[in-house]
Amino acid sequence: MATTETSFQPQAMAPIGVELTERQKLACLHRILAGLGFNENMAGHVTMVGDASGNLWASPWGLWWDEVRASDLCLVSLDGERLDGRWDVSPAIFVHTALHRTRPDARVVVHNHPYHATLLATLGRLPEITHQAACMFDGALALVDEYQGQVLDEDASTWLAARVGSADGAILVSHGALVIGASVEEATYRSATFDRMCRLTADGLMSGLPTREIAPEHRTALKQAFRTHALDAYWNGAMRLLLADDPTVLD
Amino acid sequence: MATTETSFQPQAMAPIGVELTERQKLACLHRILAGLGFNENMAGHVTMVGDASGNLWASPWGLWWDEVRASDLCLVSLDGERLDGRWDVSPAIFVHTALHRTRPDARVVVHNHPYHATLLATLGRLPEITHQAACMFDGALALVDEYQGQVLDEDASTWLAARVGSADGAILVSHGALVIGASVEEATYRSATFDRMCRLTADGLMSGLPTREIAPEHRTALKQAFRTHALDAYWNGAMRLLLADDPTVLD
């Protein structure tokens, strides 16, 4: 039986109910992911290409993801210099900069230490493609299998970007996770999926049993579905639930 | 010592306190199960035979289970065509249709990717009958041990229904869970029990130790008890707790 490729085009996507700026969306990413385990207290940072010059909107240093609002985001150059904003940015902004320089598709780069990804980082393992949603990372996973200390300058940034290559999800050994998307929506959805993949893989490793990876011929259609209509359904629902809980994230 | 079969007939079942339509009950199923791990963001769908012609009430595509209300449910034909409703239905509605066509007892079909069932799906294992409540699935479990991509047309639907057979609970390898009941109440109670069975089985596998399956001669009486008086006690309590938390599910 061949895989049918869906031509599904939703007629009536349930809306969020409010127009959002890119900066507001980026603040919301912090809150959504904080609720999904991206919350080793104040660890982690996110960047988003903010304008044609390549400057980045970045997480404020010192705030926890669960308290970030749109007005807390900072503008930084690709050299890591803060251009605007009330707060500092992390000295580890260089985790992000070379990826933005070298990959036009990497508009949003998420870095944090969610538990299950960090567990795989201590085991030196990548998550496996053993369930449908994991297919969004088919052919796009990288294990950065060498720990070189904090990423605090251009050289370290270049080194890291070379090892991540064209991947959309990476395990940084002894460190944490890196997830990349072309938009805030995509980076959020992929990040949510990434830590769940890591949990399944870690639990599979604990069982000592073989796992069932999805056959390559089925992955393409699923990867496509998760990049198109599924993405909006994920984001809109996540946003409705977030805004019902705390609309001040948009401030 | 022989198993005594209970003739227990409750005299005073604690009521829900409100009359519910079938459609309202189906909305409540989404919320109850979302609180029990059936919440891989917007994944999953449920169908219920809605009238004599066999048309189905189905989950709205694009809403998360934790936000579904009665008025969000859609009516679809057994061919997967939407007949009524504000929202789309999932193109994977074909997970459900052939089961409804071929099994008169399958009035309600629940599909989602709850964590522990999905873990067994990556290990290619069925949950074991190692505790009392699991007996409700005695002789009624199926492992669909081949992953054929998304279920997006009649052929795939027929293929899946043939592999599920007469089971009430199934693990779909590399995919998730399928739970079937003769009513919303039964499908909800079975689904809640199914993921817990999967958790016990997965943890048992991680220990590497042998597990104690319940002897076949004890299963029948328990299966009967869980299909009769226990069912109302489960549903009424779950509903009281849900409605105290958010009565708008009935809208």
Next chain:
Amino acid sequence: MATTETSFQPQAMAPIGVELTERQKLACLHRILAGLGFNENMAGHVTMVGDASGNLWASPWGLWWDEVRASDLCLVSLDGERLDGRWDVSPAIFVHTALHRTRPDARVVVHNHPYHATLLATLGRLPEITHQAACMFDGALALVDEYQGQVLDEDASTWLAARVGSADGAILVSHGALVIGASVEEATYRSATFDRMCRLTADGLMSGLPTREIAPEHRTALKQAFRTHALDAYWNGAMRLLLADDPTVLD
């Protein structure tokens, strides 16, 4: 170095702030334990010797532990006959009756299927005495290593009580947990500790590593401490937190 036995006598125990009847305390036990994993939906029941004739206050059948109030408790005879109350009692009340008949110290008997105890019940294992609080069960654990179906009559009750013997905590294989105390306070504290012990033991089994049981010579002093001043500190704190959350449990 010898173990010092504490002569600690608190001077100023933080009070609950309200006088409670025995029946109110029993209702509170349900709520406290429901918050600690004794919540396989509506499963489980508790009994307490209620008067000189040996009649028992028992959990109402059909309510979930998280919704029980004092006025919901039922009075039943040691023969399992309901004498008073708005609701039925479980037909499995015979889990309790023979224990009350044969053990004067068993004023309160708690039965449910908390997750980690149920996991050990599927593995056929007792929790180990590997940390301080576990010492409250030193020499008082029983594995009922045979599953005989539901406990629905006097014969089954006698059979079970004989296998539990003088234990205060028991794993019922393929079934769940049984915890016994001389008072509501003691039964609550022991139950809370029991499932945590089971979790530590199960996780230890998953690691495949040897565990460190506390040497017998240290257990006696700890067991005594947990039966005296620690008991009030546990109960009063648990009650303050419960009543701040929902005082209607006392109704």
Next chain:
Amino acid sequence: MATTETSFQPQAMAPIGVELTERQKLACLHRILAGLGFNENMAGHVTMVGDASGNLWASPWGLWWDEVRASDLCLVSLDGERLDGRWDVSPAIFVHTALHRTRPDARVVVHNHPYHATLLATLGRLPEITHQAACMFDGALALVDEYQGQVLDEDASTWLAARVGSADGAILVSHGALVIGASVEEATYRSATFDRMCRLTADGLMSGLPTREIAPEHRTALKQAFRTHALDAYWNGAMRLLLADDPTVLD
């Protein structure tokens, strides 16, 4: 590639918004850690050097950490005698006293039985340095690998302090965790990190796979970072979230 040592000096640390006394900070430590697993009901106690004479502020005996307020803390001498306060102090205050006597850097000593540390305590294992934050304990971990009963007098206190030595984090076999800091802020941050390290280590042990410890040459810079600017970011964020939830902790 050499590790770059950051010279990062935040220009604009997000404030807590209220001035706090040392005693208020100590009350807040109880609440923050109770939310992070330091909550085996009423177990555990914390001490802080309170004045030049070496007297200690200590947790009130009988209150749960989740209900402690600043006015509940008690003043005790280094001999364990209560000097001031509404409540008793634990007879196990001797877990703390010899450490304060012998280590001027040990201004705050935290003891409790958080789950994952207690799991390692039953396995007789220390947490490993396998991720960045764990570096704050580089060269500063001790396994007290002998269980000698409760610590209820000066002799036991001296015995324990000798085995902890200069460590900032210790696993007490069959018992729990001990975390030491030069300030409330540091002790809180270290405690939060300690139980997470223990969870990663325990899960790694369950997998049976080798783990990736961070190379010694990278640990020093990370340890320094976690002792300086990271500390304020942790504490201020934790405090903002706590005070938004329940400001009465300061009473």
